[in-house]
Amino acid sequence: MQIWLTLLVVIAASGGLFYTGRSRALAITNGDATTLHSKPAFHGGMLLICGILPAAFVFLVWTFVSRYFADASVASLLGEEFKALTELEQGAFLRSAFGFSQSQNIGDVTAVELTAIEGYRNFYNFSNLVVQLIMAGLVIGGGYLAWRQIRVDLRARQFVEGAVSAALIAASGVAILTTLGIVLSLIFESINFFQKVPFFDFLFGTHWSPQSAFEGVGSEATDRNSEVFGAIPIFAGTLLITTIAILVAAPIGLMSAIYLSDYATPRVRAAAKPILEVLAGIPTVVYGFFAALTVAPFLRNSGEAVGLSVSSESALAAGLVMGIMIIPFVSSLSDDVINSVPQSLRDGSAGLGATKSETIRRVILPAALPGIVSALMLAISRAIGETMIVVMAAGLSANLTANPLEAVTTVTVQIVTLLVGDQEFDSAKTLAAFALGLVLFCVTLMLNVVALRVIQKYREQYD
Amino acid sequence: MSVATDILQPSVKTANETVKMSGRNVSVHYGEKQALFDVDLDIVANQVISLIGPSGCGKSTFLRCLNRMNDTIDICKVSGEINLEGQDIYDKAIDVVELRARVGMVFQKPNPFPKSIYENVAYGPRIHGMTRTKDELDEIVTSSLRRAGLWEEVKDRLDQPGTGLSGGQQQRLCIARAIATKPEVLLMDEPCSALDPIATAIIEELIDELRENFTIVIVTHSMQQAARVSQKTAFFHLGKLIEEGPTEQIFTNPHHKKTQDYITGRIG
Numbered sequence: 229m230q231i232w233l234t235l236l237v238v239i240a241a242s243g244g245l246f247y248t249g250r251s252r253a254l255a256i257t258n259g260d261a262t263t264l265h266s267k268p269a270f271h272g273g274m275l276l277i278c279g280i281l282p283a284a285f286v287f288l289v290w291t292f293v294s295r296y297f298a299d300a301s302v303a304s305l306l307g308e309e310f311k312a313l314t315e316l317e318q319g320a321f322l323r324s325a326f327g328f329s330q331s332q333n334i335g336d337v338t339a340v341e342l343t344a345i346e347g348y349r350n351f352y353n354f355s356n357l358v359v360q361l362i363m364a365g366l367v368i369g370g371g372y373l374a375w376r377q378i379r380v381d382l383r384a385r386q387f388v389e390g391a392v393s394a395a396l397i398a399a400s401g402v403a404i405l406t407t408l409g410i411v412l413s414l415i416f417e418s419i420n421f422f423q424k425v426p427f428f429d430f431l432f433g434t435h436w437s438p439q440s441a442f443e444g445v446g447s448e449a450t451d452r453n454s455e456v457f458g459a460i461p462i463f464a465g466t467l468l469i470t471t472i473a474i475l476v477a478a479p480i481g482l483m484s485a486i487y488l489s490d491y492a493t494p495r496v497r498a499a500a501k502p503i504l505e506v507l508a509g510i511p512t513v514v515y516g517f518f519a520a521l522t523v524a525p526f527l528r529n530s531g532e533a534v535g536l537s538v539s540s541e542s543a544l545a546a547g548l549v550m551g552i553m554i555i556p557f558v559s560s561l562s563d564d565v566i567n568s569v570p571q572s573l574r575d576g577s578a579g580l581g582a583t584k585s586e587t588i589r590r591v592i593l594p595a596a597l598p599g600i601v602s603a604l605m606l607a608i609s610r611a612i613g614e615t616m617i618v619v620m621a622a623g624l625s626a627n628l629t630a631n632p633l634e635a636v637t638t639v640t641v642q643i644v645t646l647l648v649g650d651q652e653f654d655s656a657k658t659l660a661a662f663a664l665g666l667v668l669f670c671v672t673l674m675l676n677v678v679a680l681r682v683i684q685k686y687r688e689q690y691d
Numbered sequence: 692m693s694v695a696t697d698i699l700q701p702s703v704k705t706a707n708e709t710v711k712m713s714g715r716n717v718s719v720h721y722g723e724k725q726a727l728f729d730v731d732l733d734i735v736a737n738q739v740i741s742l743i744g745p746s747g748c749g750k751s752t753f754l755r756c757l758n759r760m761n762d763t764i765d766i767c768k769v770s771g772e773i774n775l776e777g778q779d780i781y782d783k784a785i786d787v788v789e790l791r792a793r794v795g796m797v798f799q800k801p802n803p804f805p806k807s808i809y810e811n812v813a814y815g816p817r818i819h820g821m822t823r824t825k826d827e828l829d830e831i832v833t834s835s836l837r838r839a840g841l842w843e844e845v846k847d848r849l850d851q852p853g854t855g856l857s858g859g860q861q862q863r864l865c866i867a868r869a870i871a872t873k874p875e876v877l878l879m880d881e882p883c884s885a886l887d888p889i890a891t892a893i894i895e896e897l898i899d900e901l902r903e904n905f906t907i908v909i910v911t912h913s914m915q916q917a918a919r920v921s922q923k924t925a926f927f928h929l930g931k932l933i934e935e936g937p938t939e940q941i942f943t944n945p946h947h948k949k950t951q952d953y954i955t956g957r958i959g
């Protein structure tokens with residue numbers, strides 16, 4: 229109710245500001261809008277921005293700081309009983325009182341709590357009114373100031389365009405800041421982890437069994453933990469499975485892309501491309517049980533037939549299915565870039581007596597290489613990040629092995645298992661997840677950098 | 692008129708002419724739209740023939756029929772018969788790849804490969820296995836670039852991308868690329884459209900010199916160029932071949948009013 233009303237008021241105010249600005253601009257020209265430097269709509273936009281922006285700013289600031297003022301005002305109402313509490317308890321008391329103040333039925337509360345609840349209600353009733361009045365004043369005041377500016381030669385367009393570009397910058401700023409925040413939190417939690425487990429023991433240790441981690445402090449815990457948090461087996465597992473997946477996806481995906489773009493008739497292409505893309509739409513958990521229930525038993529049976537021992541959960545099963553999953557990433561993107569190589573290059577090559585396959589190998593693929601590389605990179609990061617298939621088909625046991633027929637586990641799977649269940653947030657197990665996340669992040673980052681370098685080096689310009 | 696006739700070449704004797712390629716009843720449709728109507732044209736060996744006519748009259752279309760480049764356009768349908776040394780090139784038994792190796796093409800729009808200048812020229816010789824050693828290949832690349840009048844400008848940067856050259860340089864690069872494969876017939880679609888007078892003169896010299904061993908079909912919008920380089924001229928108008936014959940006769944004594952109007956600049 230409240231929220232709809234607010235929205236309605238905002239829309240009405242914006243519309244009113246815009247309309248006022250526009251008609252004012254029209255009015256001062258006596259109907260000939262061409263004499264204006266900026267079109268009337270820009271004047272409307274300027275009024276809108278000048279009216280809404282300051283009010284929105286006040287609203288945002290108030291949302292962030294109001295709680296602080298509310299707590300202070302309520303605390304000053306309360307007597308000795310409250311002041312006797314420790315700081316932590318005071319915080320908890322205020323939080324619960326605030327929660328009560330937001331709900332309709334309070335139930336049984338003590339007198340002190342009731343005072344606090346009433347205090348919150350009064351504070352917000354009063355302060356919200358004040359803030360709303362201030363905002364209304366800002367809308368009208370800002371709008372009026374802008375309205376007074378409206379002249380024939382007012383550069384309203386520049387103003388509005390400046391505001392728009394500021395909004396665009398702010399939007400990309402949000403994306404960048406979020407990334408930065410995530411990376412920083414990863415780094416800080418990882419630093420916490422590395423205080424419990426030495427960095428090199430984590431990075432180069434060959435034994436991973438966080439279940440037997442030792443909670444506590446002192447050198448005993450550090451010694452123990454430095455032995456069980458050796459991440460090499462799970463890095464190796466990730467590498468193994470990803471490699472298998474790429475070995476499956478890269479040739480199949482690339483070849484089907486070449487077929488689709490240069491050999492298939494338009495009708496086949498129109499039918500086949502969406503079908504390939506459906507592969508990307510299948511939920512990974514479906515791939516997971518396909519891998520666990522169909523591929524893995526098949527591999528084990530055929531392995532037994534030739535005298536190989538294949539464990540029922542194997543890196544090969546997970547890698548194969550993951551490879552199939554990422555085929556559409558390779559094929560669809562590569563198909564697009566191959567298609568965007570201009571026809572004139574194909575003609576030029578054909579006109580010199582080159583066969584179709586020579587043209588593709590010597591002209592099309594080199595020209596499309598940057599795009600193909602980035603398609604592969606996308607596929608690889610998909611494979612590295614994939615969790616479900618591995619849980620179901622490759623298992624959870626952190627074996628250090630290069631044999632694809634054995635069970636292995638990957639970084640993402642371990643992050644999940646470390647974080648499932650009740651955990652102290654600052655236990656070594658939980659923090660290990662952050663460290664793994666950080667390593668994963670660094671690896672993907674490195675892949676991207678390498679891909680960019682490859683693209684820059686081999687980029688062949690055409691137009 | 693008189694400008695063109697002054698610089699005419701002595702006409703070629705008609706007695707010992709052998710026909711290299713010939714088109715009979717060639718019609719081309721792009722989808723519903725017909726672009727060429729029953730064209731009959733002989734292309735004589737070791738001669739240069741110019742195709743002239745107003746824009747959109749079907750010169751490029753006819754040229755592309757001669758090495759089946761129209762195959763790459765889905766909506767394009769060619770009917771009639773085109774022979775290369777007596778053999779129908781639209782026959783099922785013909786290998787298009789081999790045909791295009793024999794009938795090379797320089798396109799209207801320069802289309803260098805996104806490779807180095809050297810690799811652009813070496814492309815044809817490489818795929819046809821024309822050379823055994825690197826030295827032989829270097830020799831072909833160098834001489835092709837020289838003959839196309841590009842050598843002096845690029846000799847220090849053979850390893851830089853061909854796409855980084857100027858429009859006119861790209862055009863000459865494409866010519867060098869085409870002559871490096873040593874085709875029997877060379878189809879050139881406005882090869883000098885982006886060239887300055889000096890480069891144009893070099894290319895015209897090249898065409899004249901190539902005539903000794905090759906047969907050349909050239910599309911041009913310049914009457915002077917047609918008069919300077921070609922022994923035969925064919926005039927197209929709205930998809931029809933209006934008139935063809937020895938260049939001298941077309942320019943001095945055209946049989947058709949339309950030809951006369953075109954070469955004197957009244958239509959086009």
Ligand SMILES: Nc1ncnc2c1ncn2[C@@H]1O[C@H](COP(=O)(O)OP(=O)(O)OP(=O)(O)O)[C@@H](O)[C@H]1O
Pocket residue numbers: 721726745746747748749750751752753764799
């Ligand atoms: N790929 C195509 N699809 C459809 N129509 C085409 C295509 N190529 C050419 N045409 C049509 O065929 C006709 C002849 O075109 P063509 O390119 O042969 O003209 P041209 O004589 O070479 O002209 P210009 O001197 O401008 O190069 C034109 O009307 C053109 O619209």
Ligand SMILES: [Mg+2]
Pocket residue numbers: 750751752799880
């Ligand atoms: Mg043309």
